[in-house]
Structures are given as structure tokens and as C-alpha cells.
Amino acid sequence: MSSVLDFRSHLSELFAHAQRAVAPDAIHIGILIERPKLAAHGDYACNLAMQLAKPLRKSPRDIAQALIAALPKSDVIEKMEIAGAGFINVFITTAAKQGVVLGVLQAGERYGHIHLGAGRKVGVEFVSANPTGPLHVGHGRGAAVGDSLCNVLHAAGWDVTREFYYNDAGVQIDNLTLSVQLRRKGITPDDPSWPEAGYRGDYIADIAQAYLAQEKVDATDQHVKPSGDVNDADAIRHFSVAYLRREQDLDLRAFGVNFDVFALESALYTDGKVEETVNKLIASGHTYEQDDALWLRTTDFGDDKDRVMRKSDGTYTYFVPDVAYHLDKWRRGFVRVINEQGADHHSTITRVRAGLQALDVGIPQGWPDYVLHQMVTVLRDGQEVKISKRAGSYVTLRDLIDEVGCDATRYFLAARHPDSQLVFDIDLAKSKSNDNPVYYIQYAHARISAVLAQWGGERKTLLQADVGLLSSEYEKPLLQQLIDYPQVIENAAQELAPHLIAFYLKELAADFHSYYNASRFLVEDEAIKLARLALIAATARVIRNGLAILGVNAPAQM
RNA sequence: GUCCCCGUAGUUAAAUGGAUAUAACCGGCCCCUCCUAAGGGUCAAUUACAGGUUCGAUUCCUGUCGAGGACACCA
Helix, strand or coil: CCHHHHHHHHHHHHHHHHHHCCCCCCCCCCCCEEECCHHHHHCEEHHHHHHHHHCCCCCHHHHHHHHHHHHCCCCHHHHHHHHCCCEEEEEECCCHHHHHHHHHHHHHCCCCCCCCCCCCEEEEECCCCCCCCCCCCHHHHHHHHCCCHHHHHHHHHHHEEEEEECCCCCCHHHHHHHHHHHHHHHCCCHHHHCCCCCCCCCCHHHHHHHHCCCCEEEEECCCECCCCCCCHHHHHHHHHHHHHHHHHHHHHCCCCCCCEEEEEHHHHHHCCCCHHHHHHHHHHCCEEEECEEECCHHHHHHHCCCCCEEEECEEEEEEHHHHHHHHHHHHCCCCCCEEEHHHHHHHHHHHHHHHHHCCCCCCCCCEEEEEEECCCEECCEEEEECCCCCCCCCCHHHHHHHHCCCCHHHHHHHHHCCCEEEEEHHHHHHHHCCCCCCHHHHHHHHHHHHHHHCCCHHHHHHHHHCHHHHCCHHHHHHHHHHHHHHHHHHHHHHCCCCCCHHHHHHHHHHHHHHHEEEEEEECCHHHHHHHHHHHHHHHHHHHHHHHHHHHCCCCCCC
């Protein structure tokens, strides 16, 4: 992308230069260039004068004067004003801003791609559902947030690996195996002998049926053909895990989410990685034996109490393989790892980080990063929905996709800050009106497509457009929105907050709809027509790029 | 009890420590002979409470109140 369009960085450099001239001895102050809320305050504002007031013992307005005088010349600056307590408001020339239209059209799907990540490796783990049932709404939120986050990081220049980790052994899988076995024998959850911890959903019966029929199962990472033998618990286990992994794959595929790596907890044991990690921890001197158990002194690393690693029955607690797993991630070269999980995983953060610190292999203190999302409740007709037929006790992701569609589901699950609780209103997601942001944004894209289709000209000719003709009160905000897009990507990547893309797209669509209502595009004057078409074509491009990050389609017709 | 997260118009939500807190929905009024009215324009309405840090606080800190979540030799 042309650096001429990155006004913020450009201004940062200019002000840094001015600061060195005006306050050579002042302590270093980072230059902050912000976008004022009011158009009257210019396109960009700098608060440097106010920050220098104290160290320089001068009034902010006098410093602002000096800064402006010391600022190198730039032909993108129309004028500068000192306002308020000492803000320097910068107005960018219209000509410089108009350049964004051709910039977007030339960059195409790469518009908004930045070099923040510099090609470094980031591993993002998300969903990570255990194969004991269909994915539920919470997994859906994890999938939507996690996948969008991966797309944001990719756009920001990171080398992203999508990873799914699951436990294919242990108590839950034993319960799953037993449940399928009982079903296979004809015992149902209504039967008094059905175990308390058994799984009750209808899907258990489906698995039992498929096992009996010796159905071959192919999941992304599992391929099994069963014996059908009701007494072969091991075979039932393998089959059930593969079957549910396939179900989850189908749900994820319908949701537009794909993974690069599937990691199994059992492999950490069979590969000796758990054993190796335990030995390293013991060697580190941070462990001790007490009450027949092995403890890790996590209090050495900020935990509020020590944690058991190996229980008195000889098995390990959950966080030990988790530490082994993250050591493995570190060795695979991820300078950054982000785990997107439900908020109930909060308690593991300190333990995993403490374990990794105890290993003393050079892993940074705050590694890995966590993005934890809060609960999702589903609403229909104003009432909370809690059950589904297939899963029994929870609403499945598949239910939502089937009822409101993939686009609306992905948008709604990703459009909130992960930290806040989410109410998924099925009626709102299905409504085709102004209050449904998905349709509002898609509709903007469809309208532009319709206009361009009616025009029927070659897209290439738009690159010849005289964008200098774009200066109406409706065109200026649209230009500014397009200019801001790469900055939105940067913010979203740094904050690990893909929902910022959703909000941006709503504003972009709003500016377009206003423009659409106030203007006509297929006008007589050829030059004006081309300029306006170029602007809306660029708008459509940015909508498409932004929606792609959220995993939402940008239809040409609605 | 300890920890985490949240608290903004009637409702759902925005706002990298900045200037007059922003939208949508609901309610009032207006705009289709016109490229998609699934749209636009316009009016009214908000930072839970009390302190603190700061030139400046919705944002950071402390406390109170309120909603949700997590606590284990479970995973």
C-alpha cells in the first residue's frame, strides 16, 4: 500500500521531528496521533503540546505554536489549528484523501494487509471441544471469535496456524464409551440403571446404530471402521471419538472454519512428552512430595497456592499435559501463542504459565496469551432456549446455523467483545431489517453490485477515474472510512479484538447508505459517473475484505 | 470466602486517557415517477455510587452496590 495514505504514521514522524527541535532535552514522549470525533477538529489531532507543558514549564498553546513552526513541510497537510487546551488539529488535503480510492482498487483483496506481524509465527488454539457430543453455542462463539482473530492476524502480517486440541482419553471418554455400549445393548437413558454420568442425547443412539452397522467413519484426523462387537470397549471408544470428531468437522465446515493442526492429549503421553515435562519440573527444584502426591510450587510464580501435579493414585492432573503441550508449541517455533477458550478456563492460565516458567527454557513470562469469552445465552420469542433434541441439555451450533444461517451466526457470535456476556437473539438474527447489522452491511454490498452491474463497464476503466471530483459532504466521510480501514485491522490485531471489524463495517455501510440515498451514480457526465463508481467500487471492496475476516459472505444480490 | 469479568439513553451495544459520550431498536414527524425502502432524513433520551491519580477519566487505582462466571488430589 502506498505510504502516502498512511497519514497517521506520516504525521507521527513529522511531530517526532518537531519534538526534537522544540524540546531536545525533554524525556521521550511517544507521539500520539488520534482521530477526533468532531470533523471541526480536523482529520487528525496531536496532544503532544499538552504532554510537554509540564516538563517544559510553558503553556500548552505556546508549545503548540513552536511545534507547528518546527514541523517539516508536507504536501498532505492542508492546515493546522491550535484548539482547546492545546490540541494541534491537522487537516489533510482533499486531494491526498481522494487517493485512497485508487489505492483500494489497485490493492484489491490485499487492501488492509499490514506488516505488523512481520511474518512471525503465531499459533491460535480455539474450539478444542472434547469429542463427547455435538458442538454447542459456546463452542460456536469460540469458533467465530477464534477464526476471525486468525483472519485479523493474517491480515496484520502474522504467519497463523489454527490448532484444535482435544482429550481423547480419560474419564469423559470412558463415560462416552459406556453410554454408547449401553445404547448398543438396548438400554436407554430412561432406564433406572443408566449411569448418572452417562450421556443422554439422541446422538448417542446414532453412534450405537452406526457402530452396529459397521459404518466407516472419516474425520479430518480420524479414520475408523468398527468391528461392531458390543463387548470390545476399545473399539467402541475409537469409533465413538472418530464419529463425534466427524460430526464436529461437519459443523465447523458448515461454519466456514478449518484447522491446520489437531493435537491429541493422548499423544502427549505416548510420545513421552508428559513424562519429559514432569522430569524437567522435578529437576527444576520447584516440586515437592506431600501426602503421597507430587506438587508444583506455583506460588513461586504468582499463584495463590501450590498445585498437585501427580495425584496419590499416580495419575496426573489436567494441567501437567497442558504444560507439556505448551512446551511443545514453544518448540515448534511459535513466538506467540493465543488460546481462545471459554471463561471457565480462567483458572488454568496461572498454572500453565507457572509451569512453563518453572521449566526455565526461556519462555517469556506472559506467554501464552489468552482470549476468554463469556457465556452465550440463546433467546427465542424473548425466552431463553436451553435444550436441543440431538444433544439434550444444550443448544448446538448446528441448530443456530440451520435456523438463522451461517452468516448471521458468525457475525453475531463475533461482533461482541469476548469479555462481555452475549445474548444471541434468534429473532433478531433472522430479521431482514435495519436492526440486523448483518443484512444492513450485506445490503450495502448488494446495492453497489447492482449499480456496477447496470453500468456494465470494464472494472479496469475505474482506475482512470478522476477522483478529484469526489468532494461532496457524503463522499468525504466515505473516503475517510476507507482510509481508516488498515488502522482498524491494526487495532483489532493488537487488542485481539475481531469485533472491532464488525463495528467498523456497520459504520462504513451507514456512510454508504447515506451517500446512496443522496446521490445518483449512473449520471450523464462521464467523468463524474466514473469517479462515483470508483468510490463505491472501492467501498464494496473494503466491505468484502472486512466481511471475509468475519467469515461472512458479501452477496451481489439479495 | 477468594479470584475473573461486566455495569453507559426505555432496550441492545460503541467510544487506543482527550474536546460537545456514539449508533441501532422502540416512540414522534418526513422521504419511493428515481441505480434494491432489507434504505435515508429529523426530534427526544445515557456514563450504578463514593473517593483518588491526571492539564484532562466512560476508560487507570481504591472502596460500596448490582448481574454473571470460576474455585477440587475434576477435565
